[in-house]
Amino acid sequence: MKNILTIFKKELRSYFNSPVAYIVIVVFLIITGWFFTSNLFISGVVTMRNVFDIIPFIFLFFIPAISMRTFSEEKKSGTIELLLTKPITDMDIVVGKFLATLTLTATALALTLIYVVSLTFLGPIDTGSIIGAYIGLLLMSGIYIGIGIFASSLTENQVVAFIISFLIVFGLFLLNKVLVFLPPELASVLEYISVDYHFSNIARGVIDSRDIIYYLSGITIFLLLTRTSLESRRWS
């Protein structure tokens, strides 16, 4: 636990010591802000709907971009060898880096609460579905970060890591959209794998343990895959 915290602090500091975190957060807020204000002023409806619809799209690029450096950079500079010969487990490193990236994403998400607060001055809001949507987005970002970190552990090239994680994330996202073209037996299985399907459940304000289990198990699977990828150095 202490080791996870050490890695977490170091990773978080390197996000916020470099321009990366700020650029990413600003871009995130500009895009979501545009969707928020345009909806508010053009159609005059008090809702977060548009913002919550666009964020999953932004995540498709945003999360591969912030997680691509996690392991690739250490592999490229060789610091991974220092890290992996310290008396800490590979899983501590993976979890520490995961939590730091999740914290960065949560920070960006938390800043959009300003929109929610400003809405409360204008009229009644649907608190349940808003809380649900935030929980859903956080869980969704968790599974994407797991994928991003896994992709990053596969290569020392950050661009390659970005492309791999984008393809996986995009595939999972798209799954829900192509279901109508598939035979129903296959569709019901694929629906369960789809990130979007579970998100839409939670975003309605219905927090079902099945959806939570889906996300948590998805995150666990990708963190374990990352650990396996780190261990693969020993296989040759």
Add this chain to the structure above:
Amino acid sequence: MSIKVENLSKYYGQQAAVNNISFEINTGEIVGFLGPNGAGKSTTMKMITTYLTPNNGKIFVNNVDTETNSMEVRRKIGYLPEQNPLYLDMNVLDYLEYAAELESVPKADIPKAIKKMVDVCGLGEVQHKDIGELSKGFRQRVGLAQAMIHDPEVLILDEPTSGLDPNQIIEIRNLIKKLGKEKTLVLSTHIMQEVEATCDRVLIINKGEIVADGSPDTLQSKFKGQLDITLILKKDSTDKALILKAVSSIKNIDKARILKEDENSIHFSLTGLKGSDVREEIFKKIVSMNMVLLGLHQEETSLEDIFRQLTKN
């Protein structure tokens, strides 16, 4: 703190990077792994530090198996990998603190440990700078400080002086010597003088195998072959073949040949037998022939020559 390596092998595909080597390093020894690039030095170190797993064989650090109890081994070892990887965006003090935390130095002792490393490694003037701004020599000191922050009993340094200028090399060597007094120290290098200057014992590794093991002195006496003698004479009317014949006839001279010839001088290369000293005889012979001696130089086979002999393909 001893290191024991038994029948160690590591393959990269079909290629054996380390091929069935065994050796033991005793507490307090300073041992140099010497070998050409790609000989298997780094791979061996990576296995001792648990970064890689052997395909065959076992490694014990103070009787603890590196495979079954890797965490305990890691705690005992301080490691400076090849190329000295560092986080260039961190400042020196933050980095040392991070290293100390990773090494599980108790929180209360961390400031003291950092201060000690800053003093020992001479980092005082750069401690608040980012590592990326430092010169190569200072970076190397940071790498050493990082490796020793938890006061490990074993230090493993992979090419600690590569890429440094001559002054920095001397500084780092002195630092290593100072540190090596209290620790078991293994360093790798492909520079002969480094081993002669710092190590109690040398393991010469070539193509994944140990080809020589011993102190620099014993290696030198064991492999000391003949003496290399250079003789320079002033050119005159005397026949060259005659001179050659005359020098060859001196006792203990094995071979003689003309190295080169220019307007005023002739250079000879002679080989003397092991354990002899033929300079006086040569001098007398030259004088007796009424020739002028311009230069005479005798050299024992150096560690460098031994290295070349052992690792030549």
